[in-house]
Amino acid sequence: MPTRSISPNLALDELVARRKAEGATILHMGFGESRLPVFAPLVxxxxxxxxxxxxxxxxxxxxxxxxxxxxxxxxxxxxxxxxxxxxxxxxxxxxxxxxxxxxxxxxxxxxxxxxxxxxxxxxxxxxxxxxxxxxxxxxxxxxxxxxxxxxxxxxxxxxxxxxxxxxxxxxxxxxxxxxxxxxxxxxxxxxxxxxxxxxxxxxxxxxxxxxxxxxxxxxxxxxxxxxxxxxxxxxxxxxxxxxxxxxxxxxxxxxxxxxxxxxxxxxxxxxxxxxxxxxxxPPEVVARRNADTRLHAAVAKAVYEVMVEAGADCRPPTGGFYVYPDFEPVRAELAGRGITDSESLQRLLLERHDIAVLGAGHFGDDPRALRFRAATSMLYGDTEEQRATALYADDPLALPHIREQLLFLADGLAKFVGGSGGR
The missing domain is CATH 3.40.640.10 (Type I PLP-dependent aspartate aminotransferase-like (Major domain))
Structure with a gap:
């Protein structure tokens, strides 16, 4: 019987959890989860x-x-x-x-x-x-x-x-x-x-x-x-x-x-x-769902802009909470540092810059592509209080904890593409 492994997104989530438990600081964008508090009426x-x-x-x-x-x-x-x-x-x-x-x-x-x-x-x-x-x-x-x-x-x-x-x-x-x-x-x-x-x-x-x-x-x-x-x-x-x-x-x-x-x-x-x-x-459920969507849209747009600024081609997000950048425009720069496909892109981005994403090969894409999926919904905060604040903020991008994570992402990608060492 062939050896089987758990789904790659779940495996990555478990890996990040272990590393965080060991004290690592990781920007986790590799798991497709809406990191928001449970709506109280659902409880x-x-x-x-x-x-x-x-x-x-x-x-x-x-x-x-x-x-x-x-x-x-x-x-x-x-x-x-x-x-x-x-x-x-x-x-x-x-x-x-x-x-x-x-x-x-x-x-x-x-x-x-x-x-x-x-x-x-x-x-x-x-x-x-x-x-x-x-x-x-x-x-x-x-x-x-x-x-x-x-x-x-x-x-x-x-x-x-x-x-x-x-x-x-x-x-x-x-x-x-x-x-x-x-x-x-x-x-x-x-x-x-x-x-x-x-x-x-x-x-x-x-x-x-x-x-x-x-x-x-x-x-x-x-x-x-x-x-x-x-x-x-x-x-x-x-x-x-x-x-x-x-x-x-x-x-x-x-x-x-x-x-x-x-x-x-x-x-x-x-x-x-x-x-x-x-x-x-009921109206309260629709209102909460709309609030979630506003936050998803705002943060996804901001992450998209970070990816483009880093040199990637990327479709502007229009639904859900993902972006899918393609770093083909900077392949030459990345190849000089051993990054030649989606596997090395995912692995070295985590190892060198503490940014967790999921490589294109896991999605049935060309494994040689320099693409990955980033789940933007993972950036709303590390605590329930931070996530609740993000959900109802007039401008979630102005919140210090979200701004810091976007800066962490931008800085890490700039070093990754530019050839600087890890953190």
Missing amino acids: TALTAGADRNAYGPVAGGFAVRDAVAGYFTRRRLPTEAAHTVLAPGSKPLLMALQHVLPGDVLLPAPSWVTYAPQAKLVGKQVFGVPIPVECGGVPDPAALRETIAKARAGGRDPRILILNLPDNPTGTFATAGLIGELCEIAAAEDLIVLSDEIYRDILHVPGADLVSPAELIPDRTIVLTGLSKSLALGGWRIGAARFPNTEWGERVRDDVLAVASEIWSTLAGPMQAVAEYVYAE
């Missing part, structure tokens, strides 16, 4: 649901599924409770779908570190397709057509297209036009679309809109979401999926529930109480 909902100690339905109780259905319906995706499933995070739902859906997998390159390993764990082949220059999260349409044709000519059967809107790792989202082109290809080539929209509620420009593939090809799109990113509940593990209102959609949902019944049984009752409250979207 109240969790406590109120603490007596829900029965297993209950595998899909989740009717009330929470109805709340999730309302959430999707308000986003132009009419949904009934019967077409939703709750789970301990969106990751197990994705894994269950890999088990029950036939065919190989088409992925944007780069894309989130978990998509490809999940597919390989169930014996599927993964085909990476480059993303468009202007944004991430979706494959370039022309390259997608070419990849499908080559895969089928080689005897493979690509049937699943995974999209991430907005995406991890580039922190951008695709235009309606691009989504439309991809949906046309999916329909013509008989692809099933898994639309991972866990960052959907973190769009940086107020009033910005995102078109879901489920609006355009509802009969062949399954949508996934969760609360780990938009409300900083990663450790609470709350995810949900929306299935098509068709005979096929019901069959896939039933198959996912069969897998769920043997793995996680159901989402924990207290977490269902939280999800029911959040997905109903």
Whole structure:
């Protein structure tokens, strides 16, 4: 049996935690977590649901599924409770779908570190397709057509297209036009679309809109979401999926529930109480989510500017809380110091300048590329008090603790590119 290792983002997070425990000062931007305090009413909902100690339905109780259905319906995706499933995070739902859906997998390159390993764990082949220059999260349409044709000519059967809107790792989202082109290809080539929209509620420009593939090809799109990113509940593990209102959609949902019944049984009752409250979207939840988004947008923009100043090409972030700089313009300078690919870029940036990021190779990108993902959400403070202050500050960039971390980043990158020694 082949040796397996834990996901690279989790491994890096554990490494940084160990080094910090040993006394190291590290700017940790390698883990995709929203480092913000828990919204107090969610603790109240969790406590109120603490007596829900029965297993209950595998899909989740009717009330929470109805709340999730309302959430999707308000986003132009009419949904009934019967077409939703709750789970301990969106990751197990994705894994269950890999088990029950036939065919190989088409992925944007780069894309989130978990998509490809999940597919390989169930014996599927993964085909990476480059993303468009202007944004991430979706494959370039022309390259997608070419990849499908080559895969089928080689005897493979690509049937699943995974999209991430907005995406991890580039922190951008695709235009309606691009989504439309991809949906046309999916329909013509008989692809099933898994639309991972866990960052959907973190769009940086107020009033910005995102078109879901489920609006355009509802009969062949399954949508996934969760609360780990938009409300900083990663450790609470709350995810949900929306299935098509068709005979096929019901069959896939039933198959996912069969897998769920043997793995996680159901989402924990207290977490269902939280999800029911959040997905109903009362005004206070919307206000808190909007406050999170304002902070994410401000800090991501500042980090983007630092990357560009350091000599990198970088897409301006428009959603989520990541930037994905490319240091190809300074390859010659970096090569003279042994930095020739994403692995050495990640490793030496940490070893020499105490900056933790995740290299491009982990995302299915070209391992020779001088790119990495930086999670800007890790810069809000080291204490709950600092993070709360950042969340509600009129100008979070003026706060001393955030300003200091941005200066730490800028100074470290300047020395890294310029050839100065470590700290």
